[in-house]
Amino acid sequence: MSGASPGAAWQRPEIVSVFLRERRTVMPLLDVQEDLVRRLLVRHPHPMTRFLDLGAGDGAMSELVLSLKPRAEAVLVDFSEPMLEGAERRLASGRARWQAVRGDLSDPAWRSGLPAGGYGAAVSAFAIHHLPAARKRALFTELLALLEPGAMFLNMDYVAIEGPLRGLWDEQMLANAVRAEHERGGSRSPEEVERELFDDREDDRPDSVEDQVRWLRAAGFEQVEVHFKWAEAAIFAAVKPARGER
Numbered sequence: 001m002s003g004a005s006p007g008a009a010w011q012r013p014e015i016v017s018v019f020l021r022e023r024r025t026v027m028p029l030l031d032v033q034e035d036l037v038r039r040l041l042v043r044h045p046h047p048m049t050r051f052l053d054l055g056a057g058d059g060a061m062s063e064l065v066l067s068l069k070p071r072a073e074a075v076l077v078d079f080s081e082p083m084l085e086g087a088e089r090r091l092a093s094g095r096a097r098w099q100a101v102r103g104d105l106s107d108p109a110w111r112s113g114l115p116a117g118g119y120g121a122a123v124s125a126f127a128i129h130h131l132p133a134a135r136k137r138a139l140f141t142e143l144l145a146l147l148e149p150g151a152m153f154l155n156m157d158y159v160a161i162e163g164p165l166r167g168l169w170d171e172q173m174l175a176n177a178v179r180a181e182h183e184r185g186g187s188r189s190p191e192e193v194e195r196e197l198f199d200d201r202e203d204d205r206p207d208s209v210e211d212q213v214r215w216l217r218a219a220g221f222e223q224v225e226v227h228f229k230w231a232e233a234a235i236f237a238a239v240k241p242a243r244g245e246r
C-alpha cells in the first residue's frame with residue numbers, strides 16, 4: 001500500500017463488493033446509529049438545500065439525508081469508481097438530486113471539483129478514519145470554510161479507543177458475518193469470513209473521538225458533541241458559528 005493514498009484499498013472492486021453486500025448485516029447497531037443521525041438532522045434548525053457526503057461510497061448516508069430533506073441535493077465525494085458505480089444503482093430513482101465529485105480527501109485539492117457556493121450540511125460515514133491525523137485536522141478546517149454559517153458537520157465513524165472494549169466493534173462485526181454466512185447456507189470457516197471481512201484493515205487510521213472533538217473546536221466549530229459511542233463506533237457533530245457569533 002506504500003505510495004498509495006490513504007483509503008486506496010477502497011478502489012479495489014473485491015473490497016467494495018464485500019462491503020456493499022455485508023454493510024447492513026454486519027455493522028453493529030447500524031439501525032440505532034442511523035436513527036440518531038436522522039434525529040440530529042431533523043432537530044438541527046439550519047435549512048439545507050445542498051449537502052456534502054464525504055467518502056460517500058455507494059451513497060447510503062446521502063440516501064438517508066435525501067429522504068429527510070426533500071428539497072436538498074447531495075454532492076457525493078469519493079475516489080472509488082466501484083463505489084460510485086454503486087451510487088448510480090442505489091440512488092438511481094433520484095438521479096436529478098445528486099452529483100458525484102471524484103476527489104481524494106487526503107489532498108486539499110479535493111475541493112477543486114466541488115460546485116461553488118456554501119453547503120447547508122456535511123455528513124460522512126465510516127470514511128474519515130482512513131485519513132492520517134494531520135489530514136483529519138486540516139479537513140475539519142476546510143469543511144468550516146465550505147459550510148454556511150449555522151450548518152452542521154456530522155460524522156459517523158470508526159474511532160480509536162483504549163480499555164477493555166478495545167476490539168469489540170471488530171469482534172461483533174465478525175460474529176454478525178459468521179452468523180450471516182450460516183444463515184445463507186455458506187460453508188466458509190470463521191477464519192475465511194474474517195480474512196475477507198478485514199481485508200481493508202491495513203488502511204485504517206482511527207483517532208480517538210476526544211482528539212477529533214478537540215480538533216473541531218480548534219478549527220472554529222461550536223456545539224461540538226459526541227452523540228453516540230459504542231466501543232469503536234462514534235457519532236459526533238459540530239456546527240459552524242452563525243454569522244456574528246465569532
Ligand SMILES: C[S@@+](CC[C@H](N)C(=O)[O-])C[C@H]1O[C@@H](n2cnc3c(N)ncnc32)[C@H](O)[C@@H]1O
Nearest residue numbers: 007010055056057078079080104105106125127
Ligand atoms: C467504509 S466505506 C464507507 C462508504 C459509505 N460512506 C458508507 O457508509 O457506506 C469508506 C469510503 O471512503 C472512501 N474513501 C476512503 N479514503 C478516501 C480518500 N482518501 N478520498 C476519498 N474517498 C475516500 C472510500 O472510497 C469508501 O467509499
